[in-house]
Amino acid sequence: MARPVLVFDVNETLLDIRTLEPLFARWFDDAGAMRRWFAQMVLYSQSLTLAGRYLPFGSIASDVLGMLAAIEDRALPQGAASDLKAASTQLPAHGDVEEGLASLLEQGFRLVTLTNSDSDTQAEQLSNAGIARFFEAQFSVDSVEQFKPATATYRHVATSLQVDISRLAMIACHSWDLLGAAAAGMQPVFIRREGNSQPGFASAGVREVDRIGELAALDW
């Protein structure tokens, strides 16, 4: 079989969101608040899509930060939302990413991204992390204004690349992303990142790797 085009999720899959923890430690006296914020942000992005609405991921990020502060009875300092936005565009790549992507390219894989971030934010994120050069295209949910795991978003990638969707592999550390990718007809691959795992109902037929470089060795 021909090798698939590898479609990478960005936030947490390629970029390390743990660098946001010091902000949450300062605001909530608890670095673990970062995970509560991230989960609620994803939950609300999906809710908006189910309700037929769209807002950029960054807007949801700010408002959900405010919601979490209200729930936990914390007063955020002036500029907290801008600090979070700035930090979100400065996430470093995980340690295995640069070497792994370079090796995949050398071995002839085609590499693209698909993220919940809006296009401008993604361009900044990948450029600041020093990995933009590896991707022949960067896709965002803002093209269809439906957050992952909505089917239309995955289909948009296949249509844009003029590749049958079964020839695309989605690489993500979020099982909920792979649920949608698989439903749309893509090949799902889970990459293990700290703070993530798959619920039983979502794991059937999903292959797992620990590092980006291991993707080459899968039996495509």
Next chain:
Amino acid sequence: MARPVLVFDVNETLLDIRTLEPLFARWFDDAGAMRRWFAQMVLYSQSLTLAGRYLPFGSIASDVLGMLAAIEDRALPQGAASDLKAASTQLPAHGDVEEGLASLLEQGFRLVTLTNSDSDTQAEQLSNAGIARFFEAQFSVDSVEQFKPATATYRHVATSLQVDISRLAMIACHSWDLLGAAAAGMQPVFIRREGNSQPGFASAGVREVDRIGELAALDW
């Protein structure tokens, strides 16, 4: 204007999920794990709907519990999932619920429920909490196999009751539920319960109350 039919969310809006905390305190040495589990369960229910799949909420609850244990490197005791299921059907009503519902009925309101729980579980939950008698109908997402906030689920209530959807008010302590209700054409009312608040983008046009009994005094 005629009074609306009041459509109540069940878990956390009517029933107090905080009674699950001792289980999570035992399993994770942290009562706060209950909120992490609940957020992930809701997130995954929405993911399944976006991916066009359906599983009963109780199945998602068990598998997400297992996922959380894997993420946090905890070994769950034998029977943990059954203990959670049993406890979920034994949730007590919040302190304002019984009196509030009785008063609404006396004042001539029609009361129904709409929950993510499957029909059998809901029947057990409302009966065990001693509040089943207040509702002329109990609706579950399992009729359309799409979790809230999917539009079809809210529409199903209107169709079944043969009431125009604009004559239904959705009462929930989850802003994500009200996003979908409003998008479907219902009147959204947020009831404040500990551990919940509304993100800014979701709060426009949503009225808020602190207790069930206050619903009667809204300007319908």
